[in-house]
Amino acid sequence: MIRVSRYIIYLLILSTSYLNAEPQLSSWYTEKTGKYARIFTSKANEASGTTSITWSRGQGIQNSPTYAGIHAIYNSADWVYIKTSGLGFHVMGPWYLNEAKTRDFPSFPGNTATTYRVPKTPTVFNGNVTTSPGAIGYFVDGVALFDATDTFSYISSSGADGSPLGGGRGDGVWNRDAYVNEGVTFDAAFAHQAMNLHHYHANAPAVRHLLGGSVDYNELTNRYTENFNGLHSPILGWVADGHPVYGPYAYDDPIDPDSKIRRMISGYQKRDGTNGSTNLNSTGRRSLPRWVTTLEGRSTSISSNRYGPNVSNQYILGHYLEDYAYKGHLGLTQGKDYDLDEHNGRFCVTPEFPEGVWAYFTTVEDDGTPVFPYNVGRNYYGTPSGGSVNAVPAQAIKIFSGGPNKQHQAKTISSTNNVVTFIWDTVEGASYRVDASPDLKTWYEGNVKFTADSINQDSIYNKPGSRADRFYRMIRTGIEDFDNSGFSDDFGDGPEPGNNNGAGGINPGGGGGPGGGSNPTGNDLIVAPDQGRAG
Incomplete structure (x- = not known):
């Protein structure tokens, strides 16, 4: 049995209700x-399995750790808002500029402290943006999620592509394919960064x-392998027009x-000449x-000063988006010869949308x-009304709080002889203490204290000599300094705002002492093992 304050129970029930209701939230x-x-x-370091939680190169500077992924979700009548560090839960990197991996990519990723909104209802077909x-x-x-281009194109007057090393962006006629031209800089997960913004262009x-x-993952080699499991792909992401992105597998x-x-x-x-193509x-x-023409309003005919380079080893077929x-x-037919339209999607039923959705x-x-x-194709299917915002409006309801603000809980409890073993769901870098009580009134400060080095932490508590039944509670007592840019401080024990380069240390936190009850930050968790299983 797990008990938390009524305030926390209310939040959990509210969150579950929302998260079960709509795929945009769940x-x-x-x-x-x-x-x-x-x-x-x-x-x-990749070969030895040595990972880093702080790093510095180019615009990607993490002098103190930060938390991966989405750490807050908000719901309003028309929008879903997320707050994210922009960093993946998987181990990212390494990144290089050449196949031999002898030239370092100029920047590491970093916490972008992004707030992004997506429309609750997928926008109707537009196709012109x-x-x-x-x-x-x-x-x-x-x-x-980035699109298919790397933002550079061919410059006819110089006979070369635009480049970040100089020469400009390009004419905008023959636009470079990011996967083909920048794929060498991707890590094993097909991602890299622009400045410090980590992103995917493709799979x-x-x-x-x-x-x-x-997809299978080999932790020893840090490599991903396609392995069809027979299941419909899940939702992988959401585009600014409110439409979902699914993985590669769907209903025939x-x-x-x-x-x-x-x-x-x-x-x-x-x-390449097949199917009547040029x-x-x-x-x-x-x-x-x-x-x-159909997507961008450009003519298919171009003057000689807008010709692209001939196909060659340097400019292979597929080098530019316009090579497709x-x-x-x-003259081929969607649904017979191929599945997806010009925007790289279709209307279909999915496990999350049994009535159908364009995806x-x-x-x-x-x-x-x-x-x-x-x-995503060259144009959005709908109208991209979503995007980055500076703040979440006051009327939006917070339905998920994670990262350093995750509420701890007991995942498993077991008892063998005179020992109770807990596995806790914790925040990495947070410190905790486990107390005991015979009656939920008098609490004895426990000698089980630890700083979590993962999100699943175990602890052992010896039963009293009397073997009497006991209640246990875990209290969060502090958290090591971290890059808190973009994060709220729900527990009141985080670094000072803007203190993003701390070198560690524990900040004192709340928590009930002997005889104390739950505290207003919600960091007091009470666990009562089943009668006869633990005392």
């Missing part, structure tokens, strides 16, 4: 909340593995949940695909290799 990944973000800083640089949505683990295997999707018949489950087929192919290998890059044609413009899908090969356009 799909966010919170299972590992309270865990520090970690990276491999080098291939040597092109995705913009930066986050176009968020994956359910709190990591940013997100670490997120899919966290959710129990069709979009409106029949009893049909077989299989991998979704992209509506795009390379312009063969850029022979014609050169002298015309644009039809989708630039939409199959529907080649984006991640596209991959059988082995998990990303397939264009990866997650």
Whole structure:
């Protein structure tokens, strides 16, 4: 039996009610909340399994630890708000600029202290808004979702691509594919960072593995492997237009949940002459695909000063987004020859939306290799009314509190002979004390005290000589300094606001002492083991 203050019980009931009601609220990944973000800083550390909770390179500076993923969810009539550090629960990194992994990527990720909102109701079809640089949505683990481009394009006058090293962004006619051009800089989870903003452009295997999707993970090698488990993919994220992103596997018949489950087929192919497409290998890059007209309003005809480079080893077919044609413009049929429309989605029933929803899908090969356009097409399906905001409005209701504010609880309790063993759900870096009482009135301060080094911490309590029944409570007594940018301080024991570079130490916290009851911060947890099992 677990008892907490009435205030905390009310919050938990309220949260459960909301989270069970709507996928927009229930799909966010919170299972590992309270865990520090970690990276491999080098291939040597990756090989030895040595992770870091502090780091510094470029704009990615963590002089003190911070917490991974989403740490707060708010609900209002029209919006879902999340607060996230932007850092994954999996071990991120390492990152390099070349295949040989001898040149370091210029920046590590960092806590971005992001507040992001998504419309509660998916917006109706618009189709005219092109995705913009930066986050176009968020994956359910709190990591940013970027579109298919790396924001650089070909510069005809110089005969080279735009580059972050100089020369400008480019003409905007032949736009570079991020996976093809920047994939060498991705870590094992296909992610990297812009400045300190960690993000995915394509398949997100670490997120899919966290959710129990069709991805295996080898901790010894830090590698992800596609392995279809026969199940419909879960929701991986939410886009700014309010539509969900699913993994690669869905029902064969979009409106029949009893049909077989299989991998979704992209509506795009390379312009290589097959299916009547223009063969850029022979014609050169002298015309644009039809989708630039239907989606962006550009003409397929271009003047000679806007031609792209000929296909070569340096500019392989697929180097640019415009190297792809939409199959529907080649006379092929959606639902027969391919599954997904120009926006990389379809209307279908899913386990979370039995009445149907228009959804984006991640596209991959059988082995998990990303397939264009990866997650979201060149344009949003709906209107991207969501995005980053400075603050959560007062009328929004907080339905989840995690990270350093996670409420601790007993996950398992067992008793053997004269010893009671608890496994606690804790916050990494927080300190706790376990007290005992014979009657819930008089409390004796326990000698079981610890600072959690994980989110699952065990503790042992010896029964009194009388073997009388006892009640136990765990009290949070403090927390080590951490990068608190973007975090609230629900327990009142966190670092001072803006004190993001602390070197550790325990701050004194609340908690009932001998004879005390629960305290207003809710950090007093009472556990009564079953009669006869523990005393």
